[in-house]
Amino acid sequence: MKFLQMLALAVLVAGLPLAATADSIDYGNTGGKVTAISGGTALTLTGSRLTTLTGGPCSTTCAGGNLGSVTFTTASLSSGSLATGGMFGAGGSFVISGNGTNGVPSGTLFQGTFTSATWTVYSLPKGKTVFSFIGSIQSSSGGTAFTIQGSSIVKNNPFASDGKGFLKWASGDTVTSVPEPGTLALLGTGLVGIAGFLHRRMAR
DSSP states (O other): OHHHHHHHHHHHHHHHHHHHTTTOEEEEEEOOEEEEETTTTEEEEEEEEEEEEEETTEEEEEEEEEEEEEEEEOOOEEEEETTTEEEEOSEEEEEEEEESOTTOOEEEEEEEEEEEEEEEEEEOGGGOEEEEEEEEEEETTSOEEEEEEEOOOBSSOTTSTTOOSOEEOOEEEEEOOBOOHHHHHHHHHHHHHHHHHHHHHHHO
């Protein structure tokens, strides 16, 4: 009986760090359209395909041409403009969804809200433009996440006064959710309690 109790405690100790970081997820996405909304003061990404996923349901990387979707909608700009770059306020949403292929389950895999986001516009020779989007996200489960995304070079700025259409999204990068300080404190308290229990059992 003592052996079974010790084994159960050992499994619990091993599982606690996993529970504290189970919300961590890395992804890759490609394609999609970035369109101006709210009278040209906010952005939305639609039609972007999830191509890789590490973490969450995929302990090793799940990969494929289309594993699901990545979408986001920002809050309105707090400064600047979509044409020249600026800062978005807190709000909006960021969602990664799976479609049930290549080991990725169907449904929402990650969901959060932007706490801030930066939109940077670089002008290049011959009328070309590069757009960069960097956002900080508060995940729905309480952790903090960061996402860095970039778009390909475009010949014409679709958000300029004479611009037309939408921005074709090239790729997205990593979002990693980390435990809240409260989660870490709870983990530490649990480990201290278990250590004390083990010490008392061994002393007997």
